[in-house]
Amino acid sequence: MVSLHFWNDNHPIFTERKPTAKGKLVGDSVYYWWYRTLHLSEKYSAACKANGKGLSKIYADFGDVFSYRPDQQGFKKWWQQPHEAYGHKDNLGSFLFAEPPLTQNLVALKQSDLAALMNGWDRTQVEIFAVPLNLPKNEITKRIGALLDKNPHRRLSSKNRRASFARYPVLESFSSTTSNKSHTVAIENALDMFAWKQEQPKLASWKILYEHEGGGKEVTAQLERRYTNEAQRRLTRAKALIKGVEQGIFPAGARTNKR
Numbered sequence: 001m002v003s004l005h006f007w008n009d010n011h012p013i014f015t016e017r018k019p020t021a022k023g024k025l026v027g028d029s030v031y032y033w034w035y036r037t038l039h040l041s042e043k044y045s046a047a048c049k050a051n052g053k054g055l056s057k058i059y060a061d062f063g064d065v066f067s068y069r070p071d072q073q074g075f076k077k078w079w080q081q082p083h084e085a086y087g088h089k090d091n092l093g094s095f096l097f098a099e100p101p102l103t104q105n106l107v108a109l110k111q112s113d114l115a116a117l118m119n120g121w122d123r124t125q126v127e128i129f130a131v132p133l134n135l136p137k138n139e140i141t142k143r144i145g146a147l148l149d150k151n152p153h154r155r156l157s158s159k160n161r162r163a164s165f166a167r168y169p170v171l172e173s174f175s176s177t178t179s180n181k182s183h184t185v186a187i188e189n190a191l192d193m194f195a196w197k198q199e200q201p202k203l204a205s206w207k208i209l210y211e212h213e214g215g216g217k218e219v220t221a222q223l224e225r226r227y228t229n230e231a232q233r234r235l236t237r238a239k240a241l242i243k244g245v246e247q248g249i250f251p252a253g254a255r256t257n258k259r
Contacts (some may be wrong), residue, residue: 004085004098006031007164011093014076026072030170031097033187034250035078037241038062039070040194044246058248061096061167096168127151174251187241187251193231194238205231 005011006023010030013023026032038044044055048066052059063081068074079093086101109128129147131140164170174183196208206227210219217223240253 004090004094004101006098007166007170010170011097012075012079026075028184030174030184030251031079031093032072032075033184033191034245035065035075036070036191037245037250038065040191040238041242041246055246058246063092097166100165168248171249171251186237190234190237190241193234197235205235209234
């Protein structure tokens with residue numbers, strides 16, 4: 001099987017324990033929140049009921065997410081649907097979000113890898129060498145280094161070298177590490193606020209947020225303004241996120257969290 005990876009190691013690890021391999025626990029993976037956001041799109045729901053009409057491109061790729069629960073178990077089943085990715089049997093998550101083979105990892109090519117690259121590769125991201133194994137190791141290193149020095153694309157900025165070439169790339173404004181989850185938390189807060197408002201459309205947004213945060217504080221004009229402003233920020237962000245996934249873009253409208 002060809003080696004695939006995901007931008008910023010955001011592929012979900014389906015375990016309750018902290019992963020030892022690269023990847024993110026499901027709740028920390030941007031792809032889980034992409035899935036959750038699709039579940040909040042009335043436009044996508046209507047498209048799914050009409051066999052994709054209205055959002056045919058997204059529907060053809062993502063399928064009917066509403067046939068799966070919006071929680072982590074539903075996401076796991078949806079993600080793991082068998083699907084071909086880059087010429088190999090894999091799953092739907094890999095088809096949608098994996099980077100093309102060999103854009104990051106240093107690996108020894110197999111015949112199957114060469115078949116996957118039969119249409120060429122992006123030479124701004126990857127260079128391929130044939131290495132005579134009878135040469136001394138230091139000579140191989142020396143010659144490869146000399147060839148790399150002649151490659152003009154090595155002078156590109158690190159930002160350009162990290163560009164995603166997945167079918168559905170994560171916006172570069174998104175940044176989340178294992179130790180810093182503020183960006184995924186901001187997305188979760190926005191989507192929760194949107195869902196709460198759907199459940200209680202007649203209740204003032206500030207009061208919905210206030211009650212879900214436990215209440216108990218004295219309600220003053222200042223408190224009401226603070227909760228009103230925060231609730232509105234979250235709703236605005238959620239609407240931008242939903243509009244984005246309807247176009248295959250995520251996370252549109254979310255706060256940046258650059259390291």
